[in-house]
Amino acid sequence: MGAGLGAVGVALAGCSGGSGPVRRLRLATGPEGGPYNAFGKALAQAVAASVSRLEIVPVSTSASVNNLRKLDDGSVELALAMADAAEDAVLGRESFTRPAAVTALARVYVNYTHLLVPADGPVRSVRDLAGRPVAAGATGSGVQVVAGRVLRSAGLSDGPAATREQQLGLAASAAALREGAVDAVFWSGGVPTPALSDLARELPLRFLPLDDHVGALRQSHGPVYTAVTLPAGVYGLAEPVGTIGVGNYLLARDDVPQGATRELLRVVFERWSDLLREVTAGARLEPRFAISTGQVPLHPGAVTYYRSVYG
Incomplete structure (x- = not known):
C-alpha cells in the first residue's frame, strides 16, 4: 500500500501542463450501490473518455464525514460530501475537532x-x-x-x-x-x-x-x-x-494542482448530464449553482476555471 500511495505522489508531483505522466487523483465516494459511488464511477469513466491527462480512482467509503476525514489526512485528493458535513469540517465543529484542509470545486446536486x-x-x-x-x-x-x-x-x-x-x-x-x-x-x-x-x-x-x-x-x-x-x-x-x-459538493485538497482541478471541472461541465443520470432525475449543473459553496472556499483552480469560462 505504501508503494502504491508513493506512486500517486510521484504522478502528482511530476506532471505539469498537458503532457507528461497521467495525474491520478483518488476520489472518496460512498458505499457500493449508493449515489456517491455511482457519481464517482461515472466521473472516472468520463475523465477516461476525454483527452485529459487525469485518471480518477474512485474509493468506496461510508460517505460524507468519512470522506472529509480522508481528504484532510491526505489519503485521497478528491471527495464528495454533503454541504452540512463539509461546513462542519471547514469550521472544525461537531464531528471535527479542528478545521480541515478542504476546498470546493463545485456544488453538483441537491440531496x-x-x-x-x-x-x-x-x-x-x-x-x-x-x-x-x-x-x-x-x-x-x-x-x-x-x-x-x-x-x-x-x-x-x-x-x-x-x-x-x-x-x-x-x-x-x-x-x-x-x-x-x-x-x-x-x-x-x-x-x-x-x-x-x-x-x-x-x-x-x-x-x-x-x-x-x-x-x-x-x-x-x-x-x-x-x-x-x-x-x-x-x-x-x-x-x-x-x-x-x-447540497452535495465535489471537494479537493487545497494542494491539488490548479491545472488538475481546471481540467477536472472542464470534464464535469461537459459531461454533467451523464454524471447525474444515475444519481438524481432532472437535475442540471449550472455555474451559478455550482459556485454556491457557502463557508467552504473554492479551490484556487476552480476560481480560475469559473472566471475563464464564465467571466
Missing part, C-alpha cells in the same frame, strides 16, 4: 432528505418516532448528520422520548424496515433513489414531511438547509411531500 415508514404503521409524524427504533444512516455518513439534527430539533435525541438510533447504511436500512426491525428510515440522496423505489414496490411506504424543521436547522446551522419537495409520482406518492434539501 433530498427522506424519512420513510410503512404506510400501514402507526407513525404519521416525526413526533410519533418517540422511543422507536430508527435507521439513522451509516456511521461516518452525511445521513447520520442530518438525521441527528432533525431528531434533536424534534426533541427526540435524549430523555424518555429519545429514538433508538441504529447506524445502518441504505441497503441494511431498507432490509430492516422490510423485516420490521426498525420503524423508520432516514435517507439523504437524489430523487428517486433506486433502492427506495425497489422497496416501495415491495412495501407500501409513507414519507413523512420534514419541511417544518428547515427553519430551526437554518437557525442552528446556517443556510446549507433548504426547503424542497419530493414530487408526486416518485415512490408511488399521490401528493408532493415537503422535506429538507442539502
Whole structure:
C-alpha cells in the first residue's frame, strides 16, 4: 500500500501542463450501490473518455464525514460530501475537532432528505418516532448528520422520548424496515433513489414531511438547509411531500494542482448530464449553482476555471 500511495505522489508531483505522466487523483465516494459511488464511477469513466491527462480512482467509503476525514489526512485528493458535513469540517465543529484542509470545486446536486415508514404503521409524524427504533444512516455518513439534527430539533435525541438510533447504511436500512426491525428510515440522496423505489414496490411506504424543521436547522446551522419537495409520482406518492434539501459538493485538497482541478471541472461541465443520470432525475449543473459553496472556499483552480469560462 505504501508503494502504491508513493506512486500517486510521484504522478502528482511530476506532471505539469498537458503532457507528461497521467495525474491520478483518488476520489472518496460512498458505499457500493449508493449515489456517491455511482457519481464517482461515472466521473472516472468520463475523465477516461476525454483527452485529459487525469485518471480518477474512485474509493468506496461510508460517505460524507468519512470522506472529509480522508481528504484532510491526505489519503485521497478528491471527495464528495454533503454541504452540512463539509461546513462542519471547514469550521472544525461537531464531528471535527479542528478545521480541515478542504476546498470546493463545485456544488453538483441537491440531496433530498427522506424519512420513510410503512404506510400501514402507526407513525404519521416525526413526533410519533418517540422511543422507536430508527435507521439513522451509516456511521461516518452525511445521513447520520442530518438525521441527528432533525431528531434533536424534534426533541427526540435524549430523555424518555429519545429514538433508538441504529447506524445502518441504505441497503441494511431498507432490509430492516422490510423485516420490521426498525420503524423508520432516514435517507439523504437524489430523487428517486433506486433502492427506495425497489422497496416501495415491495412495501407500501409513507414519507413523512420534514419541511417544518428547515427553519430551526437554518437557525442552528446556517443556510446549507433548504426547503424542497419530493414530487408526486416518485415512490408511488399521490401528493408532493415537503422535506429538507442539502447540497452535495465535489471537494479537493487545497494542494491539488490548479491545472488538475481546471481540467477536472472542464470534464464535469461537459459531461454533467451523464454524471447525474444515475444519481438524481432532472437535475442540471449550472455555474451559478455550482459556485454556491457557502463557508467552504473554492479551490484556487476552480476560481480560475469559473472566471475563464464564465467571466
